[in-house]
Amino acid sequence: MNVAEVTLEKKYHRAxxxxxxxxxxxxxxxxxQWDRYFPQxxxxxxxxxxxxxxxxxxxxxxxxxxAKRLAPDELSEEEARHLLAIIRAxxxxxxxxxxxxxxxxxxxxxxEDRFWxxxxxxxxxxxxxxxxxxxxxxxxxxxxxxxxxxxxxxxxLSMGTGSHVLDAFNLEYDSFVDNVCFAALVDRxxxxxxxxxxxxxxxxxxxxxxxxxxxxxxxxAAGVIPMRRWAKRAAQGEGFITMQGxxxxxxxxxxxxxxxxxxxxxxxxxxxxxxxxxxxxQAQDLYIEEVRRMIRDINARYLRAxxxxxxxxxSDQVLDEVERSRGRHDGVAFEDLLRLPDRRFFRRKGEPAxxxxxxxxxxxxxxxxxxxxxxxxxxxxxxxxxxxxxYAETLRLVVSGQLGVEDAIRxxxxxxxxxxxxxxxxxxxxxxxxxxx
Amino acid sequence: MPxxxxxxxxxxxxxxxxxxxxxxxERITGAYRPDLWEQRIGYYLRRDPEASRVAESGGRVVGFMxxxxxxxxxxxxxxxxxxxxxxxxxxxxxxxxRTRLVSAILAHLRERGATKVRTLVDRxxxxxxxxxxxxxxxxxxxxxxxxxxxxxxSP
Ligand SMILES: [Fe+2]
Ligand SMILES: [Fe+2]
Numbered sequence: 001m002n003v004a005e006v007t008l009e010k011k012y013h014r015a016x017x018x019x020x021x022x023x024x025x026x027x028x029x030x031x032x033q034w035d036r037y038f039p040q041x042x043x044x045x046x047x048x049x050x051x052x053x054x055x056x057x058x059x060x061x062x063x064x065x066x067a068k069r070l071a072p073d074e075l076s077e078e079e080a081r082h083l084l085a086i087i088r089a090x091x092x093x094x095x096x097x098x099x100x101x102x103x104x105x106x107x108x109x110x111x112e113d114r115f116w117x118x119x120x121x122x123x124x125x126x127x128x129x130x131x132x133x134x135x136x137x138x139x140x141x142x143x144x145x146x147x148x149x150x151x152x153x154x155x156x157l158s159m160g161t162g163s164h165v166l167d168a169f170n171l172e173y174d175s176f177v178d179n180v181c182f183a184a185l186v187d188r189x190x191x192x193x194x195x196x197x198x199x200x201x202x203x204x205x206x207x208x209x210x211x212x213x214x215x216x217x218x219x220x221a222a223g224v225i226p227m228r229r230w231a232k233r234a235a236q237g238e239g240f241i242t243m244q245g246x247x248x249x250x251x252x253x254x255x256x257x258x259x260x261x262x263x264x265x266x267x268x269x270x271x272x273x274x275x276x277x278x279x280x281x282q283a284q285d286l287y288i289e290e291v292r293r294m295i296r297d298i299n300a301r302y303l304r305a306x307x308x309x310x311x312x313x314x315s316d317q318v319l320d321e322v323e324r325s326r327g328r329h330d331g332v333a334f335e336d337l338l339r340l341p342d343r344r345f346f347r348r349k350g351e352p353a354x355x356x357x358x359x360x361x362x363x364x365x366x367x368x369x370x371x372x373x374x375x376x377x378x379x380x381x382x383x384x385x386x387x388x389x390x391y392a393e394t395l396r397l398v399v400s401g402q403l404g405v406e407d408a409i410r411x412x413x414x415x416x417x418x419x420x421x422x423x424x425x426x427x428x429x430x431x432x433x434x435x436x437x
Numbered sequence: 438m439p440x441x442x443x444x445x446x447x448x449x450x451x452x453x454x455x456x457x458x459x460x461x462x463e464r465i466t467g468a469y470r471p472d473l474w475e476q477r478i479g480y481y482l483r484r485d486p487e488a489s490r491v492a493e494s495g496g497r498v499v500g501f502m503x504x505x506x507x508x509x510x511x512x513x514x515x516x517x518x519x520x521x522x523x524x525x526x527x528x529x530x531x532x533x534x535r536t537r538l539v540s541a542i543l544a545h546l547r548e549r550g551a552t553k554v555r556t557l558v559d560r561x562x563x564x565x566x567x568x569x570x571x572x573x574x575x576x577x578x579x580x581x582x583x584x585x586x587x588x589x590x591s592p
Contacts, residue, residue, distance in 0.1 A: 002550075040507060041484060119483075217486035218479075221452040225475050228455065232471070290453065297456040301471060308469075312460050 002052040003211055005045060008129065012136055012153065016046070016129055019157050023098050024125060026105070030118045037115040044122050048133035049211035050204070059199040061274035068203040072143035075202065079273050080143035083202055084152070086275060087131050089165040091156045093190065094128035096169030097121075099161050100182065104173040109240070116222040117179050120187075123215040128156070130208050137204070167349065167412065168256035174249075174381035177241060180230075181249040184223025184294065189260040191216045192283050193276075201274030224294060228301045231338075235305035243302065243336050248379045250338065251359065254291070255346040258284060264351040284343075292340050299337045306332060346374060348391065348412045354398045354405050367392075367399050443495035445534060447541045450489035450501065452482060457491070457498035461524045477522070481505065485549075488518070490541045492525075492534045500525040502538035506549050511579060518546035518554035539572055557581055 007013055020027055031044060058066050072080050098121045105121075108114035135149035162170050168186050173179060194213045200206040227246060233239035234246075261267075267279035278286075296319070303315045307330070310318070318329050319337070326334040342361035344352035356364035359377055364370035371392055375383055382388060394411055397403035403411070455478050459471045481489045481503050492500035502523035508516040520542060525534050546554055555577060558565050 002548075038483065214486060217449075217451065218483040221479050221482045224452040224455070225479050228471070228475060293453050297453060300456055304469065304471070312463060312469075 004050045004052060006048040006050060006133055006137075008048070008132060008136060012132060013046075015153075015157060016125070016132065019095070020046075020125055023095075023102050024121055025102075026118055027122060030115065030122055033115060037112065038119065044119075044126075046122075046126055046129060048130045048208070049126075050207040051210040052207075054198075054203070054207050054210070056203070058201045058274045060277045061201065061272045063201055063274050068201055068206065070203050072138050072140045072202075075143050077143065077145055079201075080140060081145075081147070082269060082273060083200075083205065083275060084135075084140060084144055084147060086197075086270075087134055087205070088152055088156065090193070091128050091131035091135075091153075092159055092165040093169055094124045094131065095156060095159065096161065096164040096166075097124050097182070097186070098128075100169065100171070100173050101179055103161075104176050104179055107176040108179070109176070110226075113176070113180070113226050116218075116226075117183070120183060120219045120222050123219070126215070127212050130212060132156075134204055134208065166256075166260055168253065168260055171252070171256065171382070171387055172385065174252075174379045177230075177245055177249045178252070178379075180223050180226045181246065181253055182223070183219050184227055185250065185253045185257045185291065186260070187216060187219040187223060188290065189257050189287060191220065192261070192287055196270075196276035196278050196283060199274065199277045205275075224298075227298055231298045231302040232305040235302045243338060245379075246298075247338055248377060250295075251341055251346070251377045252379055252382055254341050255348075258287075258343060259347065259349040261287070261350075263349070288340070288343060295338045295340050302337065303332070346378075348394075349409055353409050354395060356395075356399075367396050370395075445492050445494045445499070445529075445532065445537070447490050447492055447537050449487045450478065450481060450491055450503070451486065452478065454478070454491050454498050454501065458501050458524070461499070461501065461526050464527055465524055477503070487545050488542060488549075490538050492529070492538060494529065499529040500534040500538060502535070502542060504542045504546070504554075506546060506551055515553075516549065516551050518542070518549075518551040520554060520556045535568060536572065555579070 008016070034041070034043060056068055058064050058068055069075055075083065101117055101121050101124075105114060105117055108117065132153050135152050138149075140147055140149050159165075161172055164170050168189075173182070191213065194209045194216060198206060198209045198213075200209070230239060230241040230246060231243065234241060234243050261284040262280040264281040264284060267276070267281070267283075270276040271279055299319055300312075300315060303319055304310060304312075307315065307318075318332075321327075322329050322332065322334055322337060323339075328334070339359070341359050342357055344355055344357035344361070345359050347353055347355065347357070356367070356370040358364060358370070358373050364373065374388075378388070390412065394403065394408050398405060398408045455471070455474055458478065459469065459474045462474065463469050484505050488505050489503040490501070491498045500523070502520060504518060504520045506516050506518050508514060520539070523535060523538065543554065556569065556574065558569060560566065
């Protein structure tokens with residue numbers, strides 16, 4: 001495992017640093033405290049990391065067996081545009097999640113939790129930087145008929161919560177529970193995307209994946225480990241975070257996470273062009289099973305903390321029994337445990353878009369009944385926000401037949417105008433490196 | 438135990454293995470120690486997720502081995518591998534899982550440029566020492582030393 005580290009041309013590097021000063025103001029604190037929270041770990045490096053020695057041949061699709069493409073000009077226009085859309089979406093998620101995390105980071109109750117999330121944010125910045133390297137180190141304009149990497153980078157740096165490519169990155173966090181549930185659920189989709197892209201027929205993209213995946217393993221831990229600890233404390237009646245609070249956050253993020261895979265019926269072109277090795281539904285199915293395991297694991301942690309005298313076998317048996325009967329066991333109700341929402345719950349994209357399916361898979365006929373069902377299952381602060389309001393308005397139009405499902409899918413999210421997101425109002429123009437005034 | 442016959446797969450450690458590792462440790466030691474393993478697995482995952490491996494049979498984790506690459510410790514500058522903890526579910530002993538776990542970790546350490554792998558064993562634990570010797574581990578010129586610290590002792 002040999003990795004080459006690359007830095008962007010100065011003006012682009014500075015633009016990322018400038019962005020970082022706005023959205024990751026604790027970056028210097030993280031670096032100063034790095035050895036305290038991550039002793040012996042390699043110091044953080046804001047650079048692109050390219051894995052050496054990855055396969056040279058295309059693994060899947062219509063070019064399988066051919067040499068991997070090393071430059072944009074070796075791709076057809078269709079392929080170049082398609083790949084650029086993947087890179088743009090990937091980059092948008094990296095920068096978008098930092099903006100989301102920064103909103104509630106300070107509300108962490110525990111310093112270790114906060115520093116773990118800070119490290120996640122810094123690594124997401126590196127991932128965004130990595131995607132910029134792909135856009136900027138080679139000329140895409142011929143292959144993609146005039147699309148310039150530099151313009152794409154400028155656009156991505158000007159996106160904010162509300163104007164990102166994927167819906168999951170357009171929702172604000174409501175509390176620190178969201179920082180953690182997001183890492184456990186949404187970063188997990190990221191892991192799937194990166195794993196699928198390891199085969200990418202465009203070699204610089206494939207080479208970017210292994211170093212990102214190594215970092216992503218920690219992001220998932222930064223989600224699951226605090227969730228396990230919160231479940232334990234909830235069982236012992238300590239702390240502020242309840243199992244119901246965790247469940248509400250899961251209900252908020254899980255539907256958006258599922259939609260990040262793309263429409264369940266799609267993904268053929270990714271495989272055909274050799275950019276990913278799985279279609280959307282196939283990857284989503286695996287993801288769902290993994291989240292099911294995660295929830296089971298957290299529930300087991302809760303039960304053992306609640307009944308310290310139980311053996312693991314007894315605890316398993318109780319878990320199975322309560323899940324099956326939806327009843328109670330010695331003071332623990334079915335509602336005290338976490339559960340996996342139905343894959344059609346609260347969806348606005350993909351196959352089940354705008355159907356009214358409840359958490360347990362039950363169907364609703366009336367919009368008001370369904371909205372009441374959602375109101376009892378989503379975080380209170382989220383219910384009061386703009387996303388929920390737009391969702392409810394759109395749902396009414398769809399159910400009354402005034403808006404087609406396809407049009408409704410395109411309507412969410414309502415994009416904010418891109419640009420002007422830099423709080424210093426100089427936008428993200430390249431040469432912004434004057435001393436702060 | 439029918440699943441003992443199922444095929445065993447060795448794969449890198451991930452965060453969802455914590456529960457299974459806690460359980461294997463509990464079967465071996467009799468102690469339920471989730472806090473310890475959450476902390477340790479957080480450590481190994483952030484260092485290098487591929488340097489630690491688990492053995493999976495029929496979708497269940499039945500063995501684990503946690504490793505790491507470090508440089509600069511004890512004055513050793515070149516990167517060296519460490520294998521620090523392992524455990525095999527007692528129902529799966531005698532199936533060579535430890536050997537398969539070690540081989541997977543060695544292959545990864547080699548890729549990372551390590552030319553040596555180290556571990557510490559209790560000399561009294563003949564089983565572990567014998568197993569490691571069979572895998573080519575030999576006593577190291579580096580020797581672990583220790584002394585007792587009295588609760589109140591003048592320096
Ligand atoms: Fe990332
Ligand atoms: Fe991540």
